[in-house]
Amino acid sequence: MWKKLLCLALGLALGISFLDDFDPDVLKGKKVVITGASTGIGEQIAYQFAKFGADVFITSRRDNVLQQVTDKCRSIGHPDGKYLHLAADMSNMSSTEEVIKEASARLGGIDILVLNHILKINMATWEGSAANLTLLDKIFDVNFKSYIHLSSHALPHLQTSRGSIVVISSIAGKMGLPALSMYSATKFALNGFFGSLRQEFHTKGCGISITLCTIGMIGTENAMSQMSDYGVQDVWKWFPPAQPEEAALAIVKGGVQRFREVFFPYFQTKPVALLRDWIPGILDAFNAFIYSN
Template sequence: MGSVRGWCTIALVGILGYLYMDNFNLASLANARVLVTGASTGIGEEIAYHYARAGAELVLTARREHALQKVKTKCMELGAKNVFLVLADMGEPAARKQVLDQAISLLGGLDYLVLNHIGATPFKLWEGDVNHTRWLMEVNFLSYVDLASVALPYLTQSKGSIIVLSSMAGKVPIPYAGPYAASKFALEGFFGALRHELTMQDIPVSITLCILGLINTESAMEKVKDKVTMPVYPAQDAALAVINAGASRVHEMYYP
């Protein structure tokens, strides 16, 4: 019975994607040129630290300069080749191209585009706030499309990768998260289709969708308290899983 269960697990992973295994050598990312969005806190912050340990060269972007400066300082202490900061609000369409242009200018190219930022949204029953939903789609979905579109020519040159942070809420609808889930479902549809189109055109850019469960970031814990009872997993481990999957160029990664 155990062997049957094991075979079914292997078959399921083959269909769905990649389950994270802690067997990755960070040294393989030394000197990689990386742009991380939403890097001032949470999973984005931990992603930056892991790339720093590898000796990568980073452009970090978020809205809060003070928080980004703290992340930069720690990244340099951990061994980053270099760290540059770009302040930007991803809810502003004009800001996105500016971020990419500055990143390319600072790094001289791009190997990894890590799309991690999200707009703040309450974890509560739907109350008909269409304006908030429209804004959330702008931040959580359209800004990802904008950044990826501008980055594609540079990633094509480097045979690089796009890493998209998503959620189980983008696979299975859950209560209290309608607008958030909608934005994550949109990422699945767009980037899944784009991956096929890149393959059809022999464009050597990989796209990895990272499907995460409940992670113990401060913002997530504050939102879901008293509403859900499910396992919570550490942001540091989730971030390493994201980097591993992107470097391995898998289509989808599930953590945990």
């Protein structure tokens, strides 16, 4: 009997994973703000929104790279679309207010806020040193606190549009991973804060949706170099990296359809999130094995 139930559950999961009610036309003219959009998944998210006819406002620290991204958005987007950018450092909390103020003024409002930026740090074991503690403060400012500030400043605009917040998290926000303790901590914090905020929005009936995106191994330049530098590139044998543009499309579709959560790649991330509570010791042993080879 249990085998039949397992097969049924797997069949339902597979069916759900291929269910796609995404209508790209709903994005035409939508006003979208994307952070961390100069490279990687954030850059690809900008292209996806532009391709579907949305007005796009992007931000990261490098103005010259942002200009290149907005130029490409303009080339693939709607001729009458708006493709704008602003260089900003998310370690400075005053920048978060400036970004939202500038985006809402230039776009004429905000429909979707995509929070994607991170402070890039090297994979390393926690030593408890003074340098570790200093870096911990900085990574929490960028990877967590700035997300809260940005969404808080955007709330009046999102309430008006009954819009959406899309938060890019990670499988490292579902279970701790070796050499990623600080990064993992910020992703757990994001899941906790925005999971609670989603319930508050539902209780208030304010109409704002929150989509949390659990992202697995993606073949971005940063992720690949980090794994290689730490000497654990063999993990790709177990979890072949997906392409950034595929991840971006899954994120855009999930955010537009106001999904509660997005798991991508689904069969790399969703089982881990489930098994974390069922067989945590085995998962820990597996992680120790693949990160030591």
